[in-house]
Amino acid sequence: MKKVLILGIICFIFLVGCGQEAAKNEEKYSFSYNNMEFVLSEIFTREKFGTELEYSEVASCAFEGLDKTFKYEHYEISTYPDGENDRIYSIYLLDDAVTTKEGVKITDDVSKMKEAYGNSYQEQGTSYIYKKDDTSLTFYTSNDLVIGIEYSVVMDN
Numbered sequence: 001m002k003k004v005l006i007l008g009i010i011c012f013i014f015l016v017g018c019g020q021e022a023a024k025n026e027e028k029y030s031f032s033y034n035n036m037e038f039v040l041s042e043i044f045t046r047e048k049f050g051t052e053l054e055y056s057e058v059a060s061c062a063f064e065g066l067d068k069t070f071k072y073e074h075y076e077i078s079t080y081p082d083g084e085n086d087r088i089y090s091i092y093l094l095d096d097a098v099t100t101k102e103g104v105k106i107t108d109d110v111s112k113m114k115e116a117y118g119n120s121y122q123e124q125g126t127s128y129i130y131k132k133d134d135t136s137l138t139f140y141t142s143n144d145l146v147i148g149i150e151y152s153v154v155m156d157n
Contacts, residue, residue, distance in 0.1 A: 029135040029151050031091045033075065033098055040135045040153045044079045044086045074098045090152035100149060110144045
């Protein structure tokens, strides 16, 4: 009887922990394209994301190793080194062929962005920055039009 009770408690703790992790991921910004989820800070592999059109790397200023950029048709992914792994630091949308999960794309007007994301943003010049947990979603604008969209990790200094 004790073994069943202990096993039940372990299962309960495991399930609660999994639920909290799922809830925590829902508090972060992520990008979806072609039925694939791009989660900031997750390990980047070419096996998962495919062969890029262009690739570049530079010595990292903040980490030990190389910062890498993988350019695809409609977006580019930048990574930061974490030991033997590369983790997704940012995803920059390149054109209006892709949208955010809420349906905002490059060429939309700022009012559509505010309708989708609300007014809880930080303004920096002509950019609007929305934050969730340790991630941000930045809309770059000009003349009340969205001209760039970037998902990124917010690093503690």
